[in-house]
Amino acid sequence: MPSGKASRQRRQTVAPPPVRSKGAPRGRQASPRVLIGAAAVVVIAAIGIGIAVATSGGSSSSLANLPTVGSLTNALPGAAAVNALFEGIPQSGTTLGRSSAPVTMEEFIDPQCPYCQQFETVVLPSLVKDYVRSGHLKIEMQPWAFIGPDSVTGQAAELAAARQNKVFDFAEVLYDNQREENTGWLTTSMVAAVARSVPGLLVHELLTERNSGAVKAAQKQVDDLAIVRKVTGTPTLFVGKTGTQGTEVQMESSTDAAAVVAAIKAAGG
Numbered sequence: 001m002p003s004g005k006a007s008r009q010r011r012q013t014v015a016p017p018p019v020r021s022k023g024a025p026r027g028r029q030a031s032p033r034v035l036i037g038a039a040a041v042v043v044i045a046a047i048g049i050g051i052a053v054a055t056s057g058g059s060s061s062s063l064a065n066l067p068t069v070g071s072l073t074n075a076l077p078g079a080a081a082v083n084a085l086f087e088g089i090p091q092s093g094t095t096l097g098r099s100s101a102p103v104t105m106e107e108f109i110d111p112q113c114p115y116c117q118q119f120e121t122v123v124l125p126s127l128v129k130d131y132v133r134s135g136h137l138k139i140e141m142q143p144w145a146f147i148g149p150d151s152v153t154g155q156a157a158e159l160a161a162a163r164q165n166k167v168f169d170f171a172e173v174l175y176d177n178q179r180e181e182n183t184g185w186l187t188t189s190m191v192a193a194v195a196r197s198v199p200g201l202l203v204h205e206l207l208t209e210r211n212s213g214a215v216k217a218a219q220k221q222v223d224d225l226a227i228v229r230k231v232t233g234t235p236t237l238f239v240g241k242t243g244t245q246g247t248e249v250q251m252e253s254s255t256d257a258a259a260v261v262a263a264i265k266a267a268g269g
Helices: 032-056 079-086 114-132 149-162 167-176 188-195 203-209 213-228 257-266
Strands: 103-109 137-143 236-241
Touching: 079 114, 079 167, 103 114, 103 257, 114 137, 114 167, 114 257, 137 149, 137 167, 137 213, 149 167, 149 188, 149 203, 149 213, 167 188, 188 203, 236 257
Parallel strands: 103 137
Antiparallel strands: 103 236
16 A cells, blocks of 8 residues: 655654664653643643633734635645545545445544654555545544643644544644654644645634544543543554444554554455
8 A cells, every 4th residue: 555655754853763663662651640630731821821812812913813714725744635635525524435335444642742743644545545535444533631731732722623524634734743752843833734735624713623522532532532532542443344443453553554454455445
């Protein structure tokens, strides 16, 4: 299967760390209860600041003169390739692909996880081209915040994008412009820059919606589901026949496309 790497290179100066544990499906392991709880404490103040900036227009030059609707004009690196990748494929909330697809892949991914970035930019494009676009597979994204406060900020923004049926575009542009984890990089300015780089996305609506009760409820739903499903790291994938709970894919690394394809085919894709 083509890797997709040629068309979707990582667009940043900080390289992702190598997968050090051969045979381990993911590079981030932790207690979600501890990390989510710690992130929640830090993010309370950030949410208040975010609301003020988003609703007032902000004093930062990066938030001034934001367009009403996103486009590829002055967009972030990777935005054009992301738009081409998903163009014409139905999105409904956090689901990508036709509702009639016989196989479903559920992915738990953290917006600032470098291993998720590897999977999403190297493996996912080929899955979209070969299986989603043809109607054999649909993907359900579970944006999970478990690394730190930046994760919570990104999760809220992604779930706000999902309310406009644009979460896959938003998440991919964000991964193309990801920076080093837990450095405070995922600011309101970064969220706004990604939002304005997604054609058709209502930028100001997303900035406001990410702080809404509906988005907070969606965040809790993902966090609770990760605990129920015993997800302990990212990326974690489940693949199975649509309408059933999938089986976790045992990947050798975050770019182990062969394991994912084998799971899709075994489920009837």
